[in-house]
Amino acid sequence: MTANIDETIESNLDTVRQRIATAVTRDGRTADGVKLVAVTKYAQDEWVASLCRLHPVLGENRPQQLASRAPQYPSAEWHLIGQLQRNKVRMALPHCHTIHSVDSWRLLDRIQLIADELQVRPQLLLEVNVSGEPAKAGFKLDELHNDADRLDAYKSLHIVGLMGMAPAGDAEHARPYFQSLRELRDSLARQTGLSLPELSMGMSGDFEVAIEEGATIVRVGSRLFEGLGYRD
């Protein structure tokens, strides 16, 4: 049986959009307050082509794959959601509308240097290791809280908020991690005077809970490709 790619993706996209719209109203906002980043990291090229006709915002977790796909689908707004090594900044930066995975001061320094040189200003989100798991990337919660003054040095960059990932588990289990990311955002905004409007949190398994806790951007991959043999 061959699935019709366009139809399958369109129907998955509809479902996800409806679930976003419902979750948003529970938080007292309107649906256009949440941006859906469709994550294509494991998607085949023809799925990306199909998705791209249906949805304007796409995300990749590997800089290399983003740099190769973004020029093929220039109508999309491309987001980098996965780890960015300092030696990949120059390659990735020209293609990124938003980088979700800024996980260290050294990376910020590097981005500042290259962004000046290339005259680009992608939106940046600081990734926070909300679960505290040593294997996970991101600033430590208290590191960012205690060193908030250091953000002053990056005024020329476009830092718009925070990104975080809950540990594996069911969606309710994720809730306190999303809450702590939102609380950190609120306190950082107070401390620094930066406005930090964006909270990137929530994936296929937990995006509704993330929205209830204030997510403004959700990153959804596998749910969009259900029925096509997507590997997870």
Ligand SMILES: *Cc1c(COP(=O)(O)O)cnc(C)c1O
């Ligand atoms: C893969 C990935 C996602 C999407 O995960 P799904 O469970 O497939 O929706 C979101 N964020 C990051 C950082 C990812 O690497």
